[in-house]
Amino acid sequence: LPNIMSSGWHLHQSLRKNGVNPFVSEKEDLSEIGRQFLAGLLAHARASSALSTPTINGYKRYRPYSLAPDRVVWGKENRGAMLRVVGGPGDAGTRIENRIGEPAANPYLYFASQIYSGLDGIDRKLALPPCADTPYEAKADLLPRTLSEALVALKDDACLKSGFGEKFIDYYCTIKEAEIARFNLEVSDWEHREYFDLF
Template sequence: MATATDVLNAIEANDVDFLRLQFTDILGTVKNVSIPAHQAEKAFDEGIYFDGSSIEGFVRIQESDMRLEPDPDTFALLPWRSRRGDDTVSARLICDVMNTTTGAPFAGDPRFVLKRAIARAEEMGFEMNAGPEPEFFIFEKDEKGRATTKTHDAGGYFDLGPKDLAQEIRAEIIYMLESMGFEVEASHHEVAAGQHEIDFKYDDALTTADNIATFRAVVRAVAELHGVHATFMPKPIAGINGSGMHTHISLFSDGENAFHEDSDEFGLSDTAYAFLGGILEHAPALTAICNPTVNSYKRLVPGYEAPIYVAWSDVNRSALVRKPAARGPASSRIELRSPDPSCNPYLALAVMLHAGLDGIERGLEAPAPVRENIYEFTEADRVERGIETLPSTLGQAITALQADDVVLDALGAHVSEKFIQAKTQEYTGYLASVSPWELERYLETF
């Protein structure tokens, strides 16, 4: 664990000029307050005050003063500053948001929501590890520098150059991530043209959420340096695969993988099955958090490898949860395949953890695995097997969230109220909009 002194020494050793104090709003957008590096000691001793009334889902105007407390473990130099030939050296610290009135953690801080979930797991004797697989698209820009949906290349799954024109961009992303402390495990071109995936090693839940937020910032920054646009929008182009963020999950207890059992057919323990049962039971409400935009539901449709069926399997990817083939005490885990990279990583991991822990507390039993391709099932087949589908719209997901006390409790009263309010407005606005598809289909017909 790093200390404030460690950070102050690193600032001096690296001649850091500015510190970016980062946090996220409820929707997962990274915010930051920049301070001169000589203010770092003050930031650790007193915190840095800011106006929270303009941040999505934070506080009312009459309660606007908030305080940022930097987490020393998150110190990292920002490598893209020197890449521009700028002599200025900047670093970042991820912060916790504090209530200035009470001095307690702010209930609307997504990082606090995840910390609360982690504390619940610790009370039950568990630590959650998570490994995300975020996907993204790279698009060309137009002559005015605005993003288009013209893909940067025409490559396909695992293609090499010259089809994969983004190898250099991915390599630079990886270099920068590693300079910030990431352990990158793999990168490759994804199925769709212009689509890519970079996987980094699993870690504890809080570090993983911090890493996802950092990853998205680095990808966008490197893309800008190359004159292209990177997006984590789940479904930017109709008719091709969307971008997901499959998330591998395991629980450890006393240093041992609590999900592993040698004698089980799938290498899973009773704890793993109960956790899995909780994930499946709360899947509709989880979807509102893990797939939080109107566009998310353009990805969650049959035919594009996105999971929409509430089931699990070890042999196919049509189910919501997959048991990866890797076996052994260090590798037993489950993979939740529905999340997409537009989600707030802190809230998403928090609700996943609460849902699974609810399954453990209640001793839920996971259903039998579905080893057939569910995409080929008829509706009658699915009814017979008791296989439900995820919400098909953001509106349905919000309704499911409002009816799920476990997931609402995971978010806390403040975040759940503000999140539902923001997403209801988003969905209502979408319903009232008129799309180009409608104009093309109806304008001259009626």
């Protein structure tokens, strides 16, 4: 809808082992395990967007200064960042909020994309880049601007292809590419307004 903030699906996530949250650090905002998990979410953000934002319209959310993310960054208590660390030293509720998703996402695919991504960060002990104090100005990879761009990233992501299985990824991308092809055949109201009276 024009001039109205779009709905997002902000997914809060943490781990549990023997009833303990391993993201908690007594001295830092996030433990080493938490930092590695967060780094994994960043590493696979562009690919996982095809699963967390599965509609053509959903990519119109990714705009600067809209309280929706537009690039692959993380921040502390910053609602403009794609990934937000919530909590602090010693806080048992410490967690990571991913603000990339939309309500149309399939919860199983969205959750699985986060689990595979975060665990890959732990398995590979990925280093976390500095947090973004100004997320809309940070020098970082932009999120996909279209569903087509997100599908290309998904097809190229070895971690998610391994987790979901190549057959599933091929099937999912084929369905979504057919959806995009149908969309491209439609003539929109914008095209009528923009061109009809001129030509």
